[in-house]
Amino acid sequence: MSSIYVDHAATTPMVETCFSAMTAQMLQLGNPSSLHTNGRATRKTLEDARESLAKEIGALPGEIIFTASGTEANNIALKGIFWSARKNGRNVVIISAIEHHAVLDPAHWLAEHEGAEVIQVPVDSEGLIDLDFLQETLNTRRDEIAVISIMHSNNETGVIQPISEVVKLAGEIPVHSDAVQSFKKTPLSFSELGLFALTLSAHKVGGPLGIGALILRRTVEIPALLHGGGQEREIRSGTLNAPGIVGFAVAASSNHYDALRVEELRDSFIAGVRKVIPDATVNGVNAKRLPGIVNITFPGTQSDTLLLLMDGQGVSCSTGSACSAGVHEASHVLIAMGHNVQTAQSSLRFSFGATSTQADVDYVVSVLPDVIARGRAANLS
Ligand SMILES: Cc1ncc(COP(=O)(O)O)c(C=O)c1O
Incomplete structure (x- = not known):
């Protein structure tokens, strides 16, 4: 059959070059946080991978925070930006009605546990978000909005959303976009879109499972979600997954x-x-x-x-x-x-x-x- x-x-399916780069990296000894030669060698490899991925997504290397999945990156973006903005009295979270559960569920969790008000932007029969609804919400609630999260493209239908219009309407309000399905499938640049935050996942682009990235502007300060060794701008502590990161960068730059x-x-x-x-x-x-x-x-x-x-x-x-x-x-x-x-x-x-x-x-x-x-x-x- x-x-x-x-x-x-x-x-x-994993890209062949990613597989060989990962297996080689698995045999490399050295914690990237260690100061000795082994540690520094791993650190150098990781920073090269970070630079390569940054180039692929149109971001600065320092804007990349490696995570264990797209789900984790979405959670950090929503919760982190919400908590940061709540200090200034903002509690409204705007998402679209068609987000992946990795955005829907943290948004609803924030409503249940952290006093957020979630507003969902409806879509039309083609699956495109209603920009007039968003504009109207911004007109009436602008000072209350903590974060806007609208996916770049939908995982069920593939429909691509007008993210640059969203960013234009949002002005100073932080916009996050889940671009897990879009990366390497359609033109995508973090800096050109003018986003505050964007989510990627390696296993959707021929890379390994268990590695993702949150691209986050350097000026956005969010509280730590994982406390520990202070890795990844102190937002996401934990020894970095060197083989995963190397595999992610190789897959993303392979243009297969x-x-x-x-x-x-x-x-x-x-x-x-x-x-x-x-x-x-x-x-x-x-x-x-x-x-x-x-x-x-x-x-x-x-x-x-x-x-x-x-x-x-x-x-x-x-x-x-x-x-x-x-x-x-x-x-x-x-x-x-x-x-x-x-x-x-x-x-x-x-x-x-x-x-x-x-x-x-x-x-x-x-x-x-x-x-x-x-x-x-x-x-x-
Ligand atoms: C749009 C979208 N966001 C987030 C995710 C979750 O990514 P990960 O599997 O890396 O947690 C997926 C995976 O299906 C997805 O399609």
């Missing part, structure tokens, strides 16, 4: 992802799906999107069933939404775009990446008619 991986938005090629595969997939399942609809199809992500609603099906049927055909894809106790919730992203619970639970996410091929596309399209027919039959029984 074929084994087709179309879940690159969940995680990506050809956006145009991936976009062509995606469009060929959409054309194929439309031919074999004419009532399928592509979510966010009219918006500017990432090259690799396609979210499709197949009326009259249940996404959990489709996922298993696809898996039975050797295809790894995703429902895109969070899983709780083994059952996928209806996607809050699709609901925010106007779906009802039923149609939101009839959708699958296919995500193509650097290793995807036209043969993958053709195979997935070829198994779809049978999968959807069986999915519809199961839904009726």
